[in-house]
Amino acid sequence: MAASPPQKINVSLDVNGETRNVAIRPADTLLFILREYLGLTGAKPGCLNGDCGACSVMVDHTVYKSCIMLAVEAVGSKVTTIEGLKDSPIQHAFIENFAFQCGYCTPGFIMNCHALLKNHPQPTYEVIKEWLSSNICRCTCYEEIQEAVMSVIEKRE
Amino acid sequence: MHIIGKGITRKDSLEKVTGHAKYTADFEIKGMLHARTVISPFGHALIKQLDLTEAQRIPGVRAIVTGDHLPLTGEELRDRPPIAVDRVRFNGEVVAIVVADTPYLAMRGVEAIKVQYEQLPVVNSPSEALKPDAPLLHPNMGQYEKIQGVYPEPGTNIATRTKIRKGDRTKGWAESEVVVEEKFAFRTSDHAAMETRCSIAQIHPGGTIEITSSSQAPFMIKKLIGQYFGIQPGTIKVNTPLVGGAYGGKASVQLEILAYLATRAVGGRIVKMMNTREEDMLTSPGHIGLEAQVKLGCTKEGTLKVAELLYLWDGGAYSDKSIDLSRAGAVDCTGPYNIENIWCDSLCMYTNHPYAAPFRGFSHSEVHFAFERTMDVLAKKLNMDPLELRYKNAILPGHTTPTQFRLNASTVGNVPKCIEKLKELMNWQEGQVTNLGQHKVRAKGIACTWKTSTIDPNASSGVILTYNPDGSINLISGVVEIGTGTKTVLAQILAEQLKMDIKDIHVQMHVDTVNTPEHWKTVASRGVYMAGRAVLAAAEDVISQLKSLASFILRAPIEDVEVGYGKVFLRGEPSKSIPIKDIAYGYTFPNGNSIGGQIIGRGHYMMPGITYLDKETGAGKPGPEWEVAAQGVEIELDTREYRYRILRAVTVVDVGKVLNEKTLTGQVKGAMSMGLSFAARETFYFDSLGTILNPQLRTYRPIRFGEHPKYEVAFVETPHVEAPFGARGAGEHGLLGMPAALGNSLSAALSAEVNYLPLIPELLWKIKGGER
């Protein structure tokens, strides 16, 4: 195996409304860049395989698993991480409904719920289930997470 | 009581919903090195050759660590080389560590290492391990160092045997008119905490070893690394930030040892080791497996007379915590019943599987699955209602446990009351099985549980309280916040005791073994009991300091002053008072003279009267009290496809006293879900080489959103008098009866005995003769 030093490229990412310039390897995932280069450790590594959703962030208007998205793919898009959410209704609802225990899955779940509520202001249970079943909470606050989502919907009405 | 029992918002809430909560892997500093491991792809093999040359040539690879010249490790029996030498005993065992500038380069190093293996015959189950001609996994067992209470049997694969000999089984069998015997089995599985384990280690120039780790047992890391490597514990500092789920799995000391070896190999530079999901499932210890034989005898009226039990634990390749797990399985080897004659052998077996860590419930959900399933088989044979059979035999104050400890109204919860409440909640009178037509059956299953904790007799928990100038308090305890909300409950206990606002209590969430007093391990649902008692002691200490200072300033005898509501005041004349903030840092007279200083409270607690178990009979007092519960599950089964839905899961648990209703309910529900997930779908699948076929969350699939049943939780409150406000442990009990209750509901629905886990449709189909 030839041991050539990895080639880096300069890219500009729009993260939480700020422009961030970073030198990355083309193979670097968005999760890796967020955590290691940009100091945004809210998105969590859980499986690095697209199975758990702990790394979920918003890219433009939808939710992505940042462990299976390359950072270069996010160039030109608006990336929102949990650190970019300020005082959002879903964050309050998570606290009020005790929708977490260890909290490790929480940033991913909140981003997923947030995107869900943006895309589907009045989701049916089936839609909620379709979206949220992509994330795992092992402490298992699924009931409480559901209550948190419902409470945001109800308050809107 | 102004604050106990209330659903107080968790103290870690804001951090957790904003992404600011820090877990071990979130710490990253410039110049940090990264380590990755080479692991064995086979269950059992000789290492014929380990070729590092190519890996060593990769620029950026700083060191490669192999297993030569390392001490043996293991919590009770030192049988485990931290890195394999000459032979690997499980799929996932570490063969070498590569330390490099980036995770990516470390991985390239790992891929460049060439290992040649020669496969050996694999021991794929504990019953295979017990066969006289089974390959011996530890031929040198007789020479391993061990601690008290461990009884290895050299020349076999038995790492330890715990015997329970209560009463006289011959008499029990003679008195029995109805007898049943059943066999059970399930493989090892995993905790699958969402945070994979991570450790960061460095050695400071003065020699201090600093380890940051996602652990339930930072004080154990300090102790064991000190013992293994002959280092003074005082020179080891361990930090634990928030932990992203643990469930027992992070109570073992494993990755920390590797991280220490990695930093040692690079001159003490800081090294981070984070498990991939695959390593977390394979290499780090998992959930123990079991094979069981349960034989029960009773009278025609259903009075239990005797239990004869054989538990063969699948402890995996190394015994670490599985010795203790097999012991705990013996301590509560039956369900919560009064049985005078008990004979139990609980054997910790070596197999070529990943080794075991504690798993929420510490052997109890496993043993209860076997025992409580057999209770249903017995009820069927007696033609008796299974709930009735349990009610009739329920253990009560005055009875003795399998370890011959005589219970009283404080040391055991109220089993009959839990059963009564469950009966009501499950609407039991309507019948256990309802045929809905069109191949659909609804069925209910129940189980009763109990548990004490088998923790070290001298386990200690300490608390320090320091005042701030505004009269608020910092609460510092060695309990790790693993998600249970224990530290919020500790703040509630303190607020109650000092009659103060919980907002004025600042809880230190992280643990640092230099400035945090020791809490043995955050396990066994004992955080609230032990640390809570330490909080009460520290509060007393603070109160007496405040009183003595205030009595002097208020010019009144110390007996006449009271503390509360931010003040110290005279009992007979409450308007005569002094705000705590004016004396929390000492008191200054008008002319500037000052006395006292910052008030610092301290408290500690050790459980009284815990004993080791007798080697021959198992007699002793292993834990402080027995918490009890009655649980039920209702399912809907398709009798053609054998698919089923869990409709609801119910737990009635005697918690002694509800301290925080919200976090407690959450804990119980979470535990129920974990129990159902374990029972219904989780297992490692091994091939004939001992290789695990499903080490990732795509193929190892815990319950997801939308697959959860409706949970119902109810509490009974029978106080445990030694505990703060009478509260009993809470973190595990929701789990214990779930596998048995689910098995019982499916057995009822199918009219067949379902004695294996996981309860997947394929298994049900096979049991109903599908393969014929």
Ligand code: FES
């Ligand atoms: S870490 Fe991205 S899905 Fe699990």
Ligand code: FES
């Ligand atoms: S809160 Fe622990 S995994 Fe969801």
